[in-house]
Amino acid sequence: MPDQQPNKSPQDIGGEKAGPIDTVDHGMKFWERQANALRSTLTRAGIVKTDELRRAAEDLVNNAQLEYFEKTTSALRTLMIEKGYMTDQELKAKMAEIRARFDVPDEMESPIKKGAKRQ
Amino acid sequence: MSGAFIPAPAAHPSTYTPAPGHRYNVGDRVLVKRRFPPGHRRTPYYIRGKTGVIERICGAFPNPEELAYGFDGEPRKVLYRVRFAQQEVWPAYRGPDRDIIEMEIFEHWLEPA
Numbered sequence: 001m002p003d004q005q006p007n008k009s010p011q012d013i014g015g016e017k018a019g020p021i022d023t024v025d026h027g028m029k030f031w032e033r034q035a036n037a038l039r040s041t042l043t044r045a046g047i048v049k050t051d052e053l054r055r056a057a058e059d060l061v062n063n064a065q066l067e068y069f070e071k072t073t074s075a076l077r078t079l080m081i082e083k084g085y086m087t088d089q090e091l092k093a094k095m096a097e098i099r100a101r102f103d104v105p106d107e108m109e110s111p112i113k114k115g116a117k118r119q
Numbered sequence: 120m121s122g123a124f125i126p127a128p129a130a131h132p133s134t135y136t137p138a139p140g141h142r143y144n145v146g147d148r149v150l151v152k153r154r155f156p157p158g159h160r161r162t163p164y165y166i167r168g169k170t171g172v173i174e175r176i177c178g179a180f181p182n183p184e185e186l187a188y189g190f191d192g193e194p195r196k197v198l199y200r201v202r203f204a205q206q207e208v209w210p211a212y213r214g215p216d217r218d219i220i221e222m223e224i225f226e227h228w229l230e231p232a
Binding site (some may be wrong): 014 | 155156157158159161165166174183186187188189209
């Protein structure tokens with residue numbers, strides 16, 4: 001291992017101290033099931049590839065702070081914008097619309113908010 | 120290697136898909152390139168610069184380091200399963216010298232050892 005570790009990414013944790021491992025099955029939250037279904041559908045349709053999702057997840061600036069489905073969903077967001085299926089503005093507008101519809105407070109933590117790459 | 124024991128590869132390693140034109144054969148000693156390029160890389164950081172032995176030729180597959188950026192991954196790259204002694208991988212490893220770790224590494228990350 002070099003003294004300096006150039007281009008070491010969040011996934012490069014082999015050999016590092018990991019601490020205790022949480023082995024409790026926490027199940028999946030409702031939004032996680034939905035997001036996972038979307039990811040699965042887009043993968044099966046050939047619109048996104050697993051390798052692309054991994055790359056986009058590794059590149060998230062706040063990767064270490066995110067939970068698993070927050071990473072995959074944020075990566076999906078990156079790819080859908082990258083591939084031109086939607087723009088960041090369209091996504092933000094839609095999120096604002098849905099928040100208003102369900103009266104969701106704007107300060108609520110969302111994976112998109114936490115995972116968003118600053119443009 | 121300072122005496123680290125590398126076990127002999129399996130006598131009849133399987134091949135999953137054809138890999139014509141492969142550079143290495145079962146039993147060859149290889150060095151994982153000690154390079155740290157940016158981007159999506161499919162070779163674990165901690166194995167770079169380590170020496171192992173080809174355990175089997177897994178086949179030829181689209182290059183995931185290209186697939187990761189939306190390209191088609193062609194030309195395909197030959198994937199090998201490489202066997203390392205744990206004592207080679209982790210300098211402070213205290214287990215017996217017969218302990219190994221195997222991982223699959225693409226040809227462009229390997230050079231002859």
